[in-house]
Structures are given as structure tokens and as C-alpha cells.
Amino acid sequence: MKHITILLAAFLTVAVMPSEARNAKKFFHQTVEIPAIEPKVITIGTEKSQLVLAVKENRELLFLHYGAPVANPDSFMEYQSGRNTQAFPATGGTFLGDPALHVKYADGNHNTELRYVSHSVSAQDGAVQTSIVLKDYVTGLQVTLVYQAWQKENVICAHSEILNPGKKPVELLSFASSSMTLEADKYLLTHFHGGWAYEMQTSREPLEFGTKVIESRRGTQATQTENPSFMVSLNAGEFSEDSGEVVAGALAWSGNFRISFDRDETGLVNILGGISPFASAYPLKAGATFVTPEMLWTWSSEGAGGASRNMHRWARRHGIYGGGTVNPTLLNSWEGAYFTFTTPTLTGMIDDAAAMGLEMFVLDDGWFGTKYPRNNDRTSLGDWKLCTDKIPEGIDYLASYAHGKGLKFGIWIEPEMVSGVSELAEAHPEWVVQSPGRALYESRWQWVLDLANPAVQDFVFSIFDNTMQLAPGIDYIKWDCNRPVYSFGSPYLGAEQDRFYVEYAQGLYSVMRRIREKYPHVLVQCCSSGGARVDYGAMRYCNEFWTSDNTDAISRVRIQYATSMIYPACAMASHVSTVPNHQTGNVTPLKMRFDIAAAGRLGMELQPKNLSPEERAFADRCIKSYKGFRDVVFNGDLYRLSSPLDTDYYAFMYVSEDKSKAVVFEYCLRYQNRATGGHLIKLAGLDPERSYKVTEQNVDSSCWWGNGKAFRGDFLMNGGFNPVLQQTNASAVFVLEAR
Numbered sequence: 001m002k003h004i005t006i007l008l009a010a011f012l013t014v015a016v017m018p019s020e021a022r023n024a025k026k027f028f029h030q031t032v033e034i035p036a037i038e039p040k041v042i043t044i045g046t047e048k049s050q051l052v053l054a055v056k057e058n059r060e061l062l063f064l065h066y067g068a069p070v071a072n073p074d075s076f077m078e079y080q081s082g083r084n085t086q087a088f089p090a091t092g093g094t095f096l097g098d099p100a101l102h103v104k105y106a107d108g109n110h111n112t113e114l115r116y117v118s119h120s121v122s123a124q125d126g127a128v129q130t131s132i133v134l135k136d137y138v139t140g141l142q143v144t145l146v147y148q149a150w151q152k153e154n155v156i157c158a159h160s161e162i163l164n165p166g167k168k169p170v171e172l173l174s175f176a177s178s179s180m181t182l183e184a185d186k187y188l189l190t191h192f193h194g195g196w197a198y199e200m201q202t203s204r205e206p207l208e209f210g211t212k213v214i215e216s217r218r219g220t221q222a223t224q225t226e227n228p229s230f231m232v233s234l235n236a237g238e239f240s241e242d243s244g245e246v247v248a249g250a251l252a253w254s255g256n257f258r259i260s261f262d263r264d265e266t267g268l269v270n271i272l273g274g275i276s277p278f279a280s281a282y283p284l285k286a287g288a289t290f291v292t293p294e295m296l297w298t299w300s301s302e303g304a305g306g307a308s309r310n311m312h313r314w315a316r317r318h319g320i321y322g323g324g325t326v327n328p329t330l331l332n333s334w335e336g337a338y339f340t341f342t343t344p345t346l347t348g349m350i351d352d353a354a355a356m357g358l359e360m361f362v363l364d365d366g367w368f369g370t371k372y373p374r375n376n377d378r379t380s381l382g383d384w385k386l387c388t389d390k391i392p393e394g395i396d397y398l399a400s401y402a403h404g405k406g407l408k409f410g411i412w413i414e415p416e417m418v419s420g421v422s423e424l425a426e427a428h429p430e431w432v433v434q435s436p437g438r439a440l441y442e443s444r445w446q447w448v449l450d451l452a453n454p455a456v457q458d459f460v461f462s463i464f465d466n467t468m469q470l471a472p473g474i475d476y477i478k479w480d481c482n483r484p485v486y487s488f489g490s491p492y493l494g495a496e497q498d499r500f501y502v503e504y505a506q507g508l509y510s511v512m513r514r515i516r517e518k519y520p521h522v523l524v525q526c527c528s529s530g531g532a533r534v535d536y537g538a539m540r541y542c543n544e545f546w547t548s549d550n551t552d553a554i555s556r557v558r559i560q561y562a563t564s565m566i567y568p569a570c571a572m573a574s575h576v577s578t579v580p581n582h583q584t585g586n587v588t589p590l591k592m593r594f595d596i597a598a599a600g601r602l603g604m605e606l607q608p609k610n611l612s613p614e615e616r617a618f619a620d621r622c623i624k625s626y627k628g629f630r631d632v633v634f635n636g637d638l639y640r641l642s643s644p645l646d647t648d649y650y651a652f653m654y655v656s657e658d659k660s661k662a663v664v665f666e667y668c669l670r671y672q673n674r675a676t677g678g679h680l681i682k683l684a685g686l687d688p689e690r691s692y693k694v695t696e697q698n699v700d701s702s703c704w705w706g707n708g709k710a711f712r713g714d715f716l717m718n719g720g721f722n723p724v725l726q727q728t729n730a731s732a733v734f735v736l737e738a739r
């Protein structure tokens, strides 16, 4: 058999050599032989996409294709001979780019050259899993690339598993989940940045030569500033909603992340997604395996809309805890009562929620703290005992009061945090994330608990567990997290601070796993100062996320538009609150507030007693109508019909998978005179041949001439649907039912 060799150079200390020898630059070589292999192609396919890798004769694993399926992927065998794009590039050998894997060995060496060993394929529950084992023939380090290809959803979940089979520890300096190469003439990146009350703002930019990085170094609240997700439109200079090739990606991780887009000198773009290596040179012990989080990929030839629908379908079926079910409408106490309430305030809200047709009452912040009652955000986190000054009757009283009114009952916790003023901080200062001798920076007057510490993990689990014991049948927990990590440091980890960021997130997931084992049915909302933890890692355990504290309808239009690129409506909690409020001074009509909140999981977050009788009657009507179409919002396919970023009329619709029902939302963001006769919207996703009855919701007099009548899908999709919204901030919702 032919043998390929790689070279290990050991440089003999020149100082002890005579000068002639030094001039001769002598090296001493030791060679490790790598047995050659018959080249082959490995195909990872879904119904409408295909990822093609090739094993070269020298066992390098190359990336060749991600896009439309080809019938005979073996044709890529010859194509591969001219390529040198590593499927999972490691620092070492001839690779000089941004590495997916960078390992420092115990002897100080930084070189790794991954070569193919074997692969296996198995199928389960609609996914085909391909595991490809690679190894470095010198050190023995082993990497398994795992690709789970969801056939119908056209999503590939990829991650890597890094095994140190040696006798000494190694340091992982970079350890991406997945690597993907794109080849096009032009690349347009869409990514999502933001801050508190301003989450998920859309940013679009061409990918030019060099490296673009989106990342978070916040430790907690990782998705404030950037979301670990993106879309790349290929070959198009402009963003296209419904045509052209798009690759979308999302990392399922709630901690520091890094997604890089490296356009090299040949014009290819290599995308790496994974945990951020920032301050995380991860020590991998002898015999240990590091499992990276999943990176989700989807490819679509139907523009951004197709990519979103793929992600959403996957998320509803496989990515979101409890996906596929309809979560209840609710009244949350936060903006209606903040910290100032007693039992009658809450029972009054429960009465109103029940009367309005809502289905759950959620008691937000402020219910706990005995030595230090939680009367504002400066105290008490960590002291999860009922504040009997406010609710002397107990949480069980409130829960059964809600249950007695036919409502579910939920309650808020923020278990990862401790207030500076709290019994917990007094009892366990060693549980606080801190760096010796440095200031304990407060944010919202609180500190972060050290979830790298198993004792803290137990404590955080016990907060959830004990809260669940406060009343039989608590139905819903809102899990909040209101600050990032500053001056990171774990008293528990001692000298191994490099493990902190990774082990914090792993600790969080370990707690959530335990919670799900014990409480499989409780609904959990993932909240973090609004939408600072909107990612598919948390969604493995949570039924929904709080999209943003900003409930202003105009702001929500953009936030929800961007959220919809990657995350499905079923997970997007959207509430109607009073305007103006503490987030914005905007005053949008109650109808628009309902019409945007109804595009996700509808809730209310205000004091119902402050509504006028007319507002109250209107709210009742909107809640009732929402219940009639929310099945489509939760489980339908999304078609964005225009964009709020570049049009005055933003519209989108959800269509049930069987195309029998749809709901259309439209918002006039800036009235134009020329829309006097109606603004044409071309609907999408309907069956062209079926007839749909169109019914506008929550109005006495419709803004569309065809209201109440039935039209064929082709008429509605090709021209003819032109509601008249004659005012900035006017909005409309239409239900379409096939006859």
C-alpha cells in the first residue's frame, strides 16, 4: 500500500552546535506514516438539500457542496482533486486560516492535522445521522463530526466531539461546533444585533474579503448585542425574501458564542460557529471528550422565507420544548403592578383576566423576601421565600384562586442571581461570581451566582423545585436573568478559570435537564431582561421566550420581524401593555398593539382596571378572535409578504401546513396618499385552486371590499387583495378559511 507521510520536525538546539553545522540549518526528522485510502464521497442529504464531503487519498476530509441535491454526488470525486477546503479545519499543517479546532498539547505543540478514520450512518425519527471520525495521526487526538440531517425539515444539526485519548491534558484554544464553506460571487449577510428593549435589530452587509465576526462575551444574557444566528444570501446583491439561495445558521448555546465569516483570497466564505474561545482555553483531561453545542444549518432556494420556514418547522417539531402545542394566553402582573401589590391586587387581576377570556395569570417579580422584602429591584434575589406582608394567604391561595376561575397559574423566578442585599449573599458569599481583590460590579443591584459550582447548581435547581412546591399545580415558570457577567471568576474553579464560561452554560443546562426530568409538563418561559436569551440552546428546555420588554407596537414590528427570520411564532411571547410605558414614549393604538401581539403567543401586561370600558370590550373581542386563529400562528408556515425595513406597509401571513387556513397581518407604518384606493398585497402559500373565505378580525367595518366573501387562492396570491389602511399605525388581521 502506498504511504503518505507527514513530517514532524524536531529542531536541535543550535547553541550547542559548531557554527558550520548551524549554517547548514540541520533538522532532524521523524515521520509518522498515514495509510492512504481509496477516495470517497460522503453525502449528508435532506429532501431538498445536500451537503457533500470527500475523503482524499491522504485522508483529508474536504468540504465540497451545500446546496441543491445532485443525483450522483460521486461526480464530486473528480471535482475534489482541485480543492483544498477542509471540512473541519484545524490549526496545523498547511492550514493557515481561522481554525475550527486549535489544540495546544502538553508539550507546547500547536499542530493538529485531522485525517479520516471511519464513518457511520444511522436513521432515527426522521433524521439521518452521519458520524465521521477523524484523528491526528501524531497525537491521536480524535474528532467526531456529527451531522443530524432532518429529512423533511431540511435542517442539518451539526456538532463536533473532541476526544483526548492521550495520557496528558491538552488545551482547546478553539473548538467550533461546525464549519461550512460557501462559494458564490456575492454574499449578503443578515444578522441580528440589539440591546435592552431594542433586541433583534436587522443588520445587512455584504461579506467582503477578510473576516466578519458576530459574538457575545457577556457570559449570561448572551443574545443582548447579537443573536447567535444569521442568514447569508448567495449571489444576490440584495436581500430576497422569496427567491435565490440562502444559507441560514443558528447556534444552540446560551453562553459566549462566536460565529465567523471568513472570505479568503480565493473568494470562498468559510463559516465557523461555536462557543467563543474568549478566555476559555479549555483544559481537556486525558481520556475526556468535549461535546460542542449544535450548530443548525439550513439551505433554501426560496430566499429568506424558505430558510425561515425550514428552521421554524424543525423548531416546532424538534427544537423547542413542547413545540407543536398551543400555549395559553395570559395576564402578567409586571407592568400592571410592578413591585407594589398585595393579595387583593392580584386576585383582582385574576378576576379581570378570567373575565377577559385570558387563560393564565402570571405573578411576576416582587413576591418574595422576608428579611429583605422585594419592594424594588435592589434587594432579595436569592431569598425565595414568600413575602407574607404582601401575600399572607400564600401562593397556594393565589394559585387555587386562579385555578378556581379556570385560569392556569404561573410565577416568576430569577434563580441565577443574588442581590447584594440578601440573606443568600450573607450566607454564601463564595457562591458569587467574583475575581479576588476586584470590585464586585453590580448591575441592577445584583450579582451572578457561580453556576460552574455543582453546589450552586443544586441550589438553583432547588429554587425551581421549591417554587413548584409553593402550590399544587403551578403551571408555568418565568425564568429571568437580568445581568451579564463582569470580572468573571469562579471561587469553585480555583486556578482553572478558563473553564468558567463553558461550565457556567453547561451548569445551566444541567439544572434545566434535571428540571425537565422532574417537571416535564410545566411551561417554562425563558426571559432575560426581555430577549437576552433567545437561542435554540435554551429552547431545548423552554416552551417560549420573552421576546422583549419593549411592548410598543411600532418597536415590536421590527423586533418580531427579525425574530421571525430564525425563530417560530409559537415561541415568541408578545404582550399588549399600556402606552406610553417605561420602555418607550410611543403611543400606538390598542388595535395595533393587539394586532402585533397576536402574531405570537398573545398575552397582556397591564392593569386591566385601567382600561376604559371601550378598551376592555375591544380587548375581550381581540382575545376571543385570537383563540380562533392561533392554531395557525402556532403551527403554520410563515410567509413574510413585505419588510418593515424598507416598506411603509408591512405584511406577513401564517398558513396551516394543509393550506386550509391562514391568517394575514398588515400594518401601515407610514401612511401614503397613493394607498387611498387600497394597498395591494400578494398573498403567498395558499392553494391556488382552493376557495378561501376572508374575514377581517376585530372590526365592525372592514378595510377590504372583499371581506366576508370567498376567493380562489390564485386571485389572492396574484393580485386583488388590497386592504385600505388609511392612517399611520392602522393595522388589520384577516382569517382565511378554505371552503
Ligand code: DGJ
Pocket (backbone or CB within 6 Å): 334, 364, 365, 377, 412, 480, 482, 527, 528, 529, 530, 546, 548, 549
Ligand atoms: C425583566 C423582564 O424582562 C421583565 O419582564 C420582568 O420580569 C422584570 N425583569 C422583573 O424584574
